[in-house]
Amino acid sequence: MxxxxxxxxxxxxxxxxxxxxxxxxxxxxxxxxxxxxxxxxxxxxxxxxxxxxxxxxxxxxxxxxxxxxxxxxxxxxxxxxxxxxxxIGATGERCYTVGADGPVVPGRWQGRCPAGHVVHRHRRPTGVLVCLRCRGLPTLQRVISWRLDGRPVDHAELGPRVRETLRQLQALT
Incomplete structure (x- = not known):
């Protein structure tokens, strides 16, 4: 509008x-x-x-x-x-839920799992995210990779917590 x-x-x-x-x-x-x-x-x-x-x-x-x-x-x-x-004429329900079927305001941070599912964030991810839609696959194969304003961002750039979590996941395989 x-x-x-x-x-x-x-x-x-x-x-x-x-x-x-x-x-x-x-x-x-x-x-x-x-x-x-x-x-x-x-x-x-x-x-x-x-x-x-x-x-x-x-x-x-x-x-x-x-x-x-x-x-x-x-x-x-x-x-x-x-x-x-x-x-006063409202429905009495919540108006807007992130991820609902309505329009989404894309975040500067866009994540994508290996299967192609996309998530948006408006702030830098501070931990490892795994795709919830890809249940059944091993955790390491569900890790979301990130882009900031279209530029690929290596997981190492996201900080020591992300690096350590990925190291632990790799050790489990």
């Missing part, structure tokens, strides 16, 4: 549901669609995720966060929050 339109939608829904004293902003999140910041009374949307979501998904995210603001900090996703979310 266009970010200017998304900002207008968010501000309109916030005013409609009684949050005129709350601020709105976009943030740099990559693994969550929105957030409710109680301390500074601000609702934020992920710039990257909002840009790949359609209007219905953005509306759901905004209503989800508005419900958090209306019920207060102590409720999380409990029954009180869920009832309030549904009363």
């Amino acid at each position: 266009d970010l200017i339109d998304a900002g207008g939608l968010a501000r309109g829904l916030m005013d409609q549901h009684g949050l005129p004293g709350w601020g709105f902003a976009f943030d740099r999140a990559k693994v969550r669609a929105g957030a409710c910041h109680y301390t500074d009374r601000t609702i934020t949307l992920s710039r990257a995720i909002t840009a790949v979501h359609d209007e219905a998904q953005v509306r759901e995210t905004v209503l989800h966060e508005i419900a958090h603001a209306l019920v207060g900090h102590g409720h999380g996703h409990d029954a009180v929050w869920r009832a309030r979310a549904r009363s």
Whole structure:
């Protein structure tokens, strides 16, 4: 969705549901669609995720966060929050889950197992990752190899913990 339109939608829904004293902003999140910041009374949307979501998904995210603001900090996703979310037109469910069938914001770090399964990370991997889809293969054959912004990264560059884990796995074969 266009970010200017998304900002207008968010501000309109916030005013409609009684949050005129709350601020709105976009943030740099990559693994969550929105957030409710109680301390500074601000609702934020992920710039990257909002840009790949359609209007219905953005509306759901905004209503989800508005419900958090209306019920207060102590409720999380409990029954009180869920009832309030549904009363203002949201589903009362989580809006965005990483790895769901919806659009994914690719990370700078892209990992690939030998079978070709791809994972994304937004931060440097600090340990050895193995492909969970390739169960049944020996662990060493399931190790994910990494690229940073398209450049191959040797496991040794990821640090001593990764080097030691790989050494131990190789010793087992």
